[in-house]
Amino acid sequence: MSRAVKRAFKYRFYPTAEQAAELARTFGCVRLVYNMALAARTEAWTLRQERVNYNATSTMLTGWKKTDELAFLNDVSSVPLQQTLRHLQVAFTNFFAKRARYPTFKSKKKSRRSAEYTTSGFRYRDGRLTLAKMTAPLDIVWSRPLPRGATPSTVTVSQDSAGRWFVSLLCDDVIEQTPATGQVGVDAGLDSLLTLSTGEKITNPRHERRDRAALAKAQRNLAKKETGSANRAKARLKVARVHARITDRRRDHLHKLTTRLVRENQTIVIEDLTVRNMVKNHSLARAISDAAWRQFRTLLEYKADWHGRDVVVVDRWFPSSKVCSACGALAQRMPLNVRSWTCPCGMSHDRDVNAARNILAEGLSVIACGGGVRPQRVDARTGRSSVKQETQRVTAGIPRL
Template identity: 85%
Template sequence: MSGTVKRAFKYRFYPTPGQAAELARTFGCVRLVYNLALQARTEAWTLRQERVNYNATSAMLTGWKKTEELAFLNEVSCVPLQQALRHLQVAFTNFWSKRAKYPTFKSRKRSRRSAEYTTSAFRYRDGRLTLAKMTEPLDIVWSRPLPESASPSTVTVSQDTAGRWFVSLLCDDVIPDVPATGAVGVDAGLNSLLCLSTGEKVTNPKHERRDRAALARAQRNLARKEKGSANRAKARLKVARVHARITDRRRDHLHKLST
């Protein structure tokens, strides 16, 4: 029998300068709210042995927005900020259940830059996605179609260390009941990328050999830079970009094989 599952569909997009600035502000506010809530919950447990839950941190967020120092939190959508508090609640739940370590503070340089929007903070119509606080839809590269009549329940926007922008849409997807067919064996070949039991061979483009040599050079250059220096930050960005190029080429090659 067929079934319905939640599935995330991830795409590249290219924001306008205004959208990029808005998202950058949102990422910073999300990180700040997460860290403030984590600090408050840590102090409550350390000083008073008190467990602070999501509702309490949500009330704290309302208070923070009314202060002069944190009034800028009102400039971004409130939904990603609330979602950050929910993610922190999940992290503490996993910690108390001994499924994970104690939550750590988010770093401006190290942590993933992302923001999560629920249905009240975005509009999806006719293949056009518009986020809260924005007047224009995102310029998304629809590399694959969404499920028919898809209605995203959650949208996550992120930016990787190479500066690429991604949007992930969580949708309901129906998995059809496919009858079993004859199996085909797959093995990694010596002179080819893959060898199938049918006798077919998939050639190896060998483009990764050159890219991985460039990645090794970039990593060696990074290792020579002084920690905390501007040159080290530039070298780290170079490593991220080379790694992103390898990932893109591998994905494109696998896409060609599947089609």
């Protein structure tokens, strides 16, 4: 079996001086149009209780181009400017649907520098990509081929804080769905990045810690430079390059890890971790951020969807570490410094392996019984879905040690 999906292929490229200048102007115009449209929509709602949609902002853009102050908007391609208005419309749609916060203005220093081109804004022929307002194709490093016969439907050009240029091509791709019979529970941690129900522990690479000395040195040099000077800009670039190296290694490791789990297992059970709340613990915030549990889950979920796998998310309040995976008894206390323990039934447990096995059992009960039922326990649980359990009902029906 196979499945057709939309897939983005990202490559690095090296623009000429003219292309870099053109893209820099485009990024600035995209940011300006987005901010002006956001201000217009906000003012219309605040003063007149009037909702402004994409069509209205597109009409505004036409008027802005005719003014002397904003005539420079005609110097760049109109496609990225229209696309940024569409992005603003999506942002407002998500806000009104209560899926996101109110849109904020783009910052020249902090916001992502990018521009999106649709099919009318670029030409792709024989592996050569040429953007609107440019005469020469981009010098792209084709680190991997595009799908056979694929033609990009959208091209996004971006520049990161380290000064590197990237182009992302959105294409139709076919994912071959190979059968798999494995089932695995995954317990996320810090000593071991992941512990599987099979007993395997995946070492935490601690990418940020490996480069912490280099990062600290670069940041000290940056702090000594005068604000606004050329030397400060160079020092800032060195800090950004260290961060980019850390991010690239972390992403590469997570991609390889999630791909392996998806290829080997049909059912993958994970915990619903609230990373946003967990990083409020200032003693562990740095290590938790470096582990990137949220990114791991995101990669795992979309790859599982591509390959037809099942990802089950167990409720965050499920006491996976305190429950004996052999008899189902619940320990009253389990401090974080306790890494192994012995149940009165005589079974000795590694804390993380035991948690992974309990997570797998809970996830399988969700699939078989609708959640909340584990046959090895003495009493049935609440009968609710494990994804929606309430805090006070988590341990209902479980015998205590």
